Amino acid sequence: DDEVHVRQKVAELNPLEVASFDQELRAVVQESMEQRKLELRGRPTLNMMIPMNVFEGSIKDHHGRVVGGESGDEALDEEAGGSREVQVKVLVKRGNKQQTKQMYIPRDCTLVQSTKQKEAAEFEE
Amino acid sequence: EEAVGDEDGGYEYGKEDFAEHACRYCGVSNPACVVRCNVPSCRKWFCNSRGNTSGSHIVNHLVRAKHKEVCLHKDSPLGETILECYNCGCRNVFLLGFISAKTESVVVLLCREPCLNVNALKDMNWDLSQWCPLIDDRCFLQWLVKIPSEKEQLRARQISAQQINKVEELWKTNPDASLEDLEKPGVDDEPQPVALKYEDAYQYQNVFAPLIKLEADYDKMMKESQSKDNVTVRWDIGLNKKRIAYFVFPKEDNELRLVPGDELRLRYSGDAAHPAWQAVGHVIKLTAQEEVALELRASQGVPVDVNHGFSVDFVWKSTSFDRMQGAMKTFAVDETSVSGYIYHHLLGHEVEVQMVRNTLPRRFGAPGLPELNASQVFAVKSVLQKPISLIQGPPGTGKTVTSAAIVYHMAKQGQGQVLVCAPSNVAVDQLAEKISATGLKVVRLCAKSREAVSSPVEHLTLHYQVQHLDTSEKSELHKLQQLKDEQGELSSSDEKKYKALKRATEREISQSADVICCTCVGAGDPRLSNFRFRQVLIDESTQATEPECLIPLVLGVKQVVLVGDHCQLGPVIMCKKAARAGLAQSLFERLILLGVKPIRLQVQYRMHPCLSEFPSNSFYEGTLQNGVTINERQSSGIDFPWPVPNRPMFFYVQMGQEEISASGTSYLNRTEAANVEKIVTTFLRSGVVPSQIGVITPYEGQRAYIVNYMSRNGALRQQLYKEIEVASVDSFQGREKDYIILSCVRSNEHQGIGFLNDPRRLNVALTRARYGIVILGNPKVLSKQALWNGLLTHYKEHECLVEGPLNNLKQSMVQFQKPKKIYN
Ligand SMILES: [Zn+2]
Ligand SMILES: [Zn+2]
Ligand SMILES: [Zn+2]
Incomplete structure (x- = not known):
């Protein structure tokens, strides 16, 4: 119940500051790219070991309902208050072992949008 | 302190x-x-x-x-x-x-x-x-x-x-x-001054931490340089069977003031019959004869048959400063330390006004307390509805009673225990007593070093309650305590058991209280570290530094009441650098500057109406009303030569020279001291008893000189003069006497008036007396300052500016100087 309303000064960003930061950020990215190109003479190999069991199951929303996939009944989902997040499995490596972790990502993230578009397209087919 | x-x-x-x-x-x-x-x-x-x-x-x-x-x-x-x-x-x-x-x-x-x-x-x-x-x-x-x-x-x-x-x-x-290192001033840099508003609690900490450090370093340096050799000791044994050493520790007019609880080391370098010895103890008492009573921690090997040739050192402790630093850190990193509203408000952020949703009591007084007057009722009522409030209590306006009533109603709201603090032990004791009178369960938590110091509210102290808890489970603790007292120490397994039992008992008693009372620094006691207090009242808050005030607040406060009077003296800061940077400004004052309006108590019950007139007009915009009548302050049967009957005040014109005292750091004035003795003697002869009289002066040099002079030259029995309290103006804040004699000391026309320049000190000096006041000073010198000029004019207009022998006082025609500066 510790509600407090602070009248905040609108944090004014110094445009010069922003510009200089952007420039530095771009420089770091650029430098990283070039460094990689120098490091990796010759073709990189594909080394993606994907454990097959991760592909079991589909995108789920917060309530554990299946979105898309077999039912693909999105309208129902919207009606039910529409969770703005969807669940994904993030695949990470721990040493040589693969692990998956459940995460929620925003529905409007390009990552899932594309997946859903594809699904929708496939569904229409 | x-x-x-x-x-x-x-x-x-x-x-x-x-x-x-x-x-x-x-x-x-x-x-x-x-x-x-x-x-x-x-x-x-x-x-x-x-x-x-x-x-x-x-x-x-x-x-x-x-x-x-x-x-x-x-x-x-x-x-x-x-x-x-x-x-x-x-x-x-x-x-x-x-x-x-x-x-x-x-x-x-x-x-x-x-x-x-x-x-x-x-x-x-x-x-x-x-x-x-x-x-x-x-x-x-x-x-x-x-x-x-x-x-x-x-x-x-x-x-x-x-x-x-x-x-x-x-x-x-x-x-x-760390980021703090960025802001840290160099050794020779002036520290960053305090601000009105802070971006965040880290910036707040960046400003205050170096100031506290400066003050701590100064305090350490000063106290550790106070060693004295060739001290003569008188031995005694206390009721708890501990050794007590009595001796005189230099005080004359230096800055160091011992207080009960201070730690001293007593040393003996040894002789043919005694090995070298040293022991540490706590000051438990300072006698009227300026003797120190030191209770030694260990009784073994004490050379009790020796009386001469001891040395004494001050043992400096960083505890209070550590607790202030700790409170500031907690304020910054612990989100639960204070509510969001209080956090932003203390930092001066613009926060939307919030009211506390509590049902108000039907009447605002409390059982066991005197009826409240209108301004007191108003104060209690508005405080209960606000998350942050300031109460200004001019002299004698009953701020202790008002505070006790507030605490009573807070405790009845069922939001958990209420924490009540003040910077000084005296103020905490007074408040604890009043709160206890309302029937609330009060625990007075004392610093461990002060447990042997006698207290008027001993029955409320935690250590007393632990010792006197009357249940069979506690017999084990009592048995161990007795053993420890008798033997001086316990076996390590018994000691462990004793400590655990004691801690559990302390906890049990503290948790069952409605109200915990302790000093601001005491609120940082590890015994309270797991306690949470949503409601905190701090009395005398204008005499505490901000970081000191913060200690009781960071225990989870949601509603805070600061009581004080910014028109009286603020906290004592010894380090000039820290004082210049603003450490002496209290949180109370900063909150006023931020727009919090203090609620002023308006009826004074102390002073004869003639005595309250000038302070009311000069310091409180004339708003101070009298709750006592002239009749209630008539000193019947006292035959004292007041120049105007029924106006028990006069300014006694003095032309004697000021001198620099032996220590070179203070002033004295022999003529004024001699006349103080004459006035005291006249009071005593007229039927006033010593306990009714207080002699105050801004200068430690003059204080020491008057004590000495009266005991040597007093016309009556020596003992009578010894019973008269002679104190500095500053140490008399918060207290009162029936008759006050104020010796101003300064009388050099070519120099300033130093301490007297501070209007808050004048306010304190003028508002200590209940029945009558005599001021001794040099009008030619004092009149240069606007406020003193006003005071002198006030006395002159009322025909109370006098000179000549006491039994034949005549109005003085002394010319005032034009005041140079306007105050306020
Ligand atoms: Zn890669
Ligand atoms: Zn790094
Ligand atoms: Zn961050």
Whole structure:
């Protein structure tokens, strides 16, 4: 119940500051790219070991309902208050072992949008 | 001021709250919002909030430091994970991004160069066109590393882009440097002065911590230089069977004032019959003869048959300063230390007004207390409805009763225990007594070093209640206590048992109380570290420094009442540098400057109406009303030569010279001292008893001289003069006497009037007397200052400016000087 309303000064960003930061950020990215190109003479190999069991199951929303996939009944989902997040499995490596972790990502993230578009397209087919 | 022993036993204030994974820029420590820079020489944590900068803190760090690897927190959704390319293991976050499998809800991190361009990948079921960079819009992907909530960000340190650049620069040479190091003044620099508003609690700490350090260093230096040799000791044994040494410790007119609870070391260098010996003890009493009673901690080997040739040193303790520093740290890093409203308000942020939703009592008085007057009722009523309030209590206006009534109603609201503090032990005792009179259960927590110091509210003290708890389970504790008292110490297993039992009993008693009373510094006692207080009242708060006031607040406060009077003297700051930077300004005063209107108590019950007239007009805009009549303050049967009958006051014109005292740091005035003796004698002859008289003076040199002079030259029995209290004006704040004699001392026309210049000191001096006041001073010198000029004019107009022998006082025709400065 510790509600407090602070009248905040609108944090004014110094445009010069922003510009200089952007420039530095771009420089770091650029430098990283070039460094990689120098490091990796010759073709990189594909080394993606994907454990097959991760592909079991589909995108789920917060309530554990299946979105898309077999039912693909999105309208129902919207009606039910529409969770703005969807669940994904993030695949990470721990040493040589693969692990998956459940995460929620925003529905409007390009990552899932594309997946859903594809699904929708496939569904229409 | 209070002395506390080394009872904290290595307790580190504020440290326990500091999370290792807090953002090094802003302090946010939510595991879902922070990542660790994975460069081995760095390993610092940063959050994903932008604060006042264009990029988030972690991105800012990585860019500025040219660091490129990070690791997630173990309690974040992904667990402790170094972010790296799933294909090649590249850890450069500027190259990483997520891609998802074409039809499935599986995502992996992949580097942009070269893995995203590997041909073989295109054949697999991955959607490479939708690669989603890890750093987007100068921020980590928000679903991977959360952005701290608005509330979290508001309570965090408000770091600027310049500060980030500066600290990153500093880290290149000193990776462990903190942001505080940036602001730290150099040894010879003037410290940063206090401000009205602070960006955040870190900036607040940056300003106050160096000031407290300065004051602590000064205090240490001064106290440790007070050693004295060739001390003569008289031995005694206390009721608790401990050895007590009585001796005179130099005081004359130096700055050091011993208080009960101070620690001293007594040494004997040894002789043919005695080995060298030393022991530490606590001051338990200061006698009227200026003798110190020191209770020794250990009784073994004390050379009780020797009386001469001892040395005494002061043992300085950092406890009170440590607790202030700890409170400031807790205020910054612990979000639960004070409510959001109080946090922002104390820092001077603009906060929407909040009311406390509590049902108000039907009547505002409390059982066991006198009826409240209208301004007191108004104060109680408004305080109960506000999260922060200030009560200004001019002299004699009943602020203790008002405070007790407030505490009574707070305790009845059922929000848990109420914490009641004041900077001085005397004020805490007075308040504890009044609160206890309402029927509330009160525990008075004393510093361990003061447990042997006698107290008017001993029955309320925690140590007394522990000793006298009358249950059978406690017999074990009592048995051990008795054994310890008799033998001086216990076997280690018994000692362990004793300590555990004692702690449990202390806890049990404290928890069952409605109200805990202690000094502000006492609120930092480790015995209270697990307690939470939503409602806190601080009396005499204008005599505490801000960091001192903060100690009782950071225990979870949601509603705070500061009582005090900013028109009287503030806290004593010994270090001039710290005082100049504003450490002497109390929180109460700063809150007034921030627009909090103090509620003023308006009826005074102390002074004869003639005595309250000038202070009311000069210090309280004429608002002070009299709750006592002239008749109630008539000294019947007292035959004293007041120049105007029924007007028990006069200004006694003195032309004697001021002198610098022997120590070279203070002043005295022999003529004034001689006349003080004559006035005292006249009072005594007229039927006034010594306990009714107080002699006050701004100068320690004069105080010592008057004590000495009266005991040697007093016309009556010596003992009578010894019973008369002679004190400095400052030490008399908060007290009263029937008759006050004020000796002003200064009389050099070519110099200023020093201490007398402070209007708050004059206010205190003028408002101590109930029945009558005599002021001794040189009008020619004093009239140069506007306020004194006003006072002299007031006395002259009422025909109370007089000269000549006491039995034949005549109105003085002395000319005043033009005042130079206007006050207020
Ligand atoms: Zn780093
Ligand atoms: Zn941060
Ligand atoms: Zn890669």
